Amino acid sequence: MDGAPALRILVVEDDPELAAFIAAGLDRAGHAVVLAGSGEEADGLADARDFDAVILDRMLPGMTGLDLLRQWRGQGRRTPVLLLTALDGIDDRVEGLDAGADDHVGKPFAINELLARLHAIVRRTQAPEAAARIEQGGLVLDLLRRQLRYKGRLVALQPREMRLLEELMRQSGEAVTRAMLLERVWGFTFDPQTSIVETHMSRLRTKLADSGVPVAIEAVRNVGYRLVLHE
Amino acid sequence: MDGAPALRILVVEDDPELAAFIAAGLDRAGHAVVLAGSGEEADGLADARDFDAVILDRMLPGMTGLDLLRQWRGQGRRTPVLLLTALDGIDDRVEGLDAGADDHVGKPFAINELLARLHAIVRRTQAPEAAARIEQGGLVLDLLRRQLRYKGRLVALQPREMRLLEELMRQSGEAVTRAMLLERVWGFTFDPQTSIVETHMSRLRTKLADSGVPVAIEAVRNVGYRLVLHE
DNA sequence: TCATACCGTAACAGATCCGTCATGACCGGC
DNA sequence: GCCGGTCATGACGGATCTGTTACGGTATGA
CATH class of the missing domain: 3.40.50.2300 (Response regulator)
Incomplete structure (x- = not known):
């Protein structure tokens, strides 16, 4: 692909x-x-x-x-x-x-x-400059209000999860590297050698699934993660 | 005035x-x-x-x-x-x-x-629509990054303090009502009858002062608070 | 097929953030 | 000047958020 x-x-x-x-x-x-x-x-x-x-x-x-x-x-x-x-x-x-x-x-x-x-x-x-919101298939991430909505309904996310999703959505469909996530979401320029990304990714997946959001966060082996919208 | x-x-x-x-x-x-x-x-x-x-x-x-x-x-x-x-x-x-x-x-x-x-x-x-940043006399509040800078230096604020300052800056020089703050920062449509606003205001003042930011948050008796820039 | 590295998740612990309360200062009206 | 209400601030306790660890599952390549 x-x-x-x-x-x-x-x-x-x-x-x-x-x-x-x-x-x-x-x-x-x-x-x-x-x-x-x-x-x-x-x-x-x-x-x-x-x-x-x-x-x-x-x-x-x-x-x-x-x-x-x-x-x-x-x-x-x-x-x-x-x-x-x-x-x-x-x-x-x-x-x-x-x-x-x-x-x-x-x-x-x-x-x-x-x-x-x-x-x-x-x-x-x-891309057009500095959007304050990212929209994708019913999913609306409002960066100013720090709110995620799916079909109008609020999906409660913690700040870290929000940032994580933001990076995935900015790059929807493409892989986002583990290093990119560490750098942009955590400000780390090194690998902490813990499963910090995986843990938050897991929490994020759970919350999205619980809210019925039709997206998948796929792991891309040895690279990172990719957000995929279900049709 | x-x-x-x-x-x-x-x-x-x-x-x-x-x-x-x-x-x-x-x-x-x-x-x-x-x-x-x-x-x-x-x-x-x-x-x-x-x-x-x-x-x-x-x-x-x-x-x-x-x-x-x-x-x-x-x-x-x-x-x-x-x-x-x-x-x-x-x-x-x-x-x-x-x-x-x-x-x-x-x-x-x-x-x-x-x-x-x-x-x-x-x-x-x-006002021009939906600014992602508010600038005032060397103070820059970046709403997307959730960062406050004074003369380029970062001033660390907690989320609530950030929201509080945001409301004050949007209305700089004018009084912001206690009820407005409760509604916009906390989402309260009632008065919790505690000193929640005062407490956070106090913390905010301390942090701004510690960073040498030349603004005053004045209490307006029986009304609320007002942000005043020092000349 | 097996060994290994990668990934997923639950559980725990610490840090941070937040709201409440108590105390004291201050201000304004009588 | 006194009294009552308003505001300021420090301390405390709890809730939430976050990172680590451990363990189990899964895919990959030899």
């Missing part, structure tokens, strides 16, 4: 091995890949062609990924950028987001992780 | 005594008042002139306030309406809001209660 449409992706990575690994993964997911080995090359390519997203290594010979990113953002280029970073401190993360990155993945990473985050940023940047 | 500008108010009330009481209160607050004793009369007046808000008794001889309100809303008339209701059950409240009322006050009421609610609905309907 390829819920996501084919994308044109520019991969900026000087390590040939890593570049090939990424290209293979993207290709398998049905995306068109263009490789660049340096910031200068990437800049030229981005001028000449239009990409749906850019996967950009933070460390590059010569012009670094951050330099390039800042330059692009300075020029008003809005293409979503997924930053690859070897360093994995909090400061790097902030610095990357400050420079205008839409998300980041710390090396080493699983290809699924990268794909999920890539799809997420493309979807996010293409 | 009249932070609010003078308003043109239509009061639809068949009881002459109550009408006079309301008119006197509005007049003292600097507003222009027009009285109508029946729904039919009110309808004619609303056609002929433009009002900033309408205070509408739910019970009227002949055409009830709800009938009139529904008719107006059906015609696309958007003037904010404050409903006066003798009955005070939950159903009436819902029914009133369903009919298109912006707020309601149960009889008997203090004139301050009515004024505060009146100003609130006028301000709300004139």
